[in-house]
Amino acid sequence: MAPSQVIVTNGGKQSVYQAFQTVVNPGDEVLLPAPYWTTYPEAIALADGTPVEVFAGADQDYKVTVAQLEAARTDKTTVLVFVSPSNPTGSVYTPEETAEIGRWALEHGIWVITDEIYQNLTYEGTRAVSIVEAVPELAEQTILVNGVAKTYAMTGWRVGWMVGPADAMKLAGNLQSHLTSNVNNVAQIAAAAALNGPQDEAEQFRLAFDRRRQLIVSELAKIDGVEVPNPLGAFYVYPDVQGLLNRSWDGVTPTTSLELADLILEKAEVAVVPGEAFGPSGYLRLSYALGDEQLLEGVQRLQRLFS
CATH class of the missing domain: 3.40.640.10 (Type I PLP-dependent aspartate aminotransferase-like (Major domain))
Known part of the structure; x- marks a missing residue:
């Protein structure tokens, strides 16, 4: 070239x-x-x-x-x-x-x-x-x-x-x-x-992402109403959360993923990005580019909110 x-x-x-x-x-x-x-x-x-x-x-x-x-x-x-x-x-x-x-x-x-x-x-x-x-x-x-x-x-x-x-x-x-x-x-x-240069550190970086990917997918899948396709690349998971809409959670009934993201931020203090930013409503983007402990804590807060 x-x-x-x-x-x-x-x-x-x-x-x-x-x-x-x-x-x-x-x-x-x-x-x-x-x-x-x-x-x-x-x-x-x-x-x-x-x-x-x-x-x-x-x-x-x-x-x-x-x-x-x-x-x-x-x-x-x-x-x-x-x-x-x-x-x-x-x-x-x-x-x-x-x-x-x-x-x-x-x-x-x-x-x-x-x-x-x-x-x-x-x-x-x-x-x-x-x-x-x-x-x-x-x-x-x-x-x-x-x-x-x-x-x-x-x-x-x-x-x-x-x-x-x-x-x-x-x-x-x-x-x-x-x-x-x-x-x-x-x-x-x-x-x-x-x-x-040497790619060893980049590979360790990738392996850490893989570990966190498996963690967030398995934990999100425990939430009733959440469908989680298994992502095979990048460092995001994009669950279908339409099963959580039009239901009452802690006195709030979200009808869109934007409203659901607001609810999650207010009640669980977890930041997610609603599907409206990327196309149709009904989805959330979560990044797993953070530490294992923080990642697990964030997902467990979601589990408690939607239990």
Whole structure:
């Protein structure tokens, strides 16, 4: 791969923004599988595109199908957002699912923006296969986004990158030259050290996440009315909590996951993010990127509240 196909950015978020600015034109429709990270629809709108949500629920492990994408495709569809592992759900597409979606995008000439920031945080022997690995011919219409924030816990260093066809990267580079110029040199050197140095600490980091993942999934599953798909990537769990809605809890009857999150914060003093931030109501995102003891304490507070 030529250096002209890679741009180092101020965090993965800048890569996301620039990717949409590069390939989305006013009026273009962008297929956005939901649940989605909150920045995606905003970045699409900033590029004068129209996000088209394609929702997959817990019964599908939050993974969209080619049939769903095809049903949402119109003559204005130009881009697909593909994220595996996912924020907020932690879902990971299988190699076969990834290849099927990649071949569909290739067939219809649809650009793919794939955010691979959680690529190395997978569990139970799962590997997150890049869509351009699954379908190499798709490389000429794909922009990959990544960074050091998640694998190496380097969020504050603000180093990400985007990889794509040289002509698209030239456009993104022109934008960045007037937007932020380069990433600071100290952060770039630190990122290079993380990527090229020993990976022992990163692996211990991943194993700690795996232990906490198993803990939070098993404990949440003890709550009646909560459905918990098993996340195989990232560091989030995304339970379906529709079974807790429209029931009275400590004198309060939440009808949405936003109201449920408020109830949990007030009564259990636990902070969760409601599904409304990522798509439809009826879900909660919980992060297990914290200590084992605090994690268990937080879930046990939920168990007591909803017992």
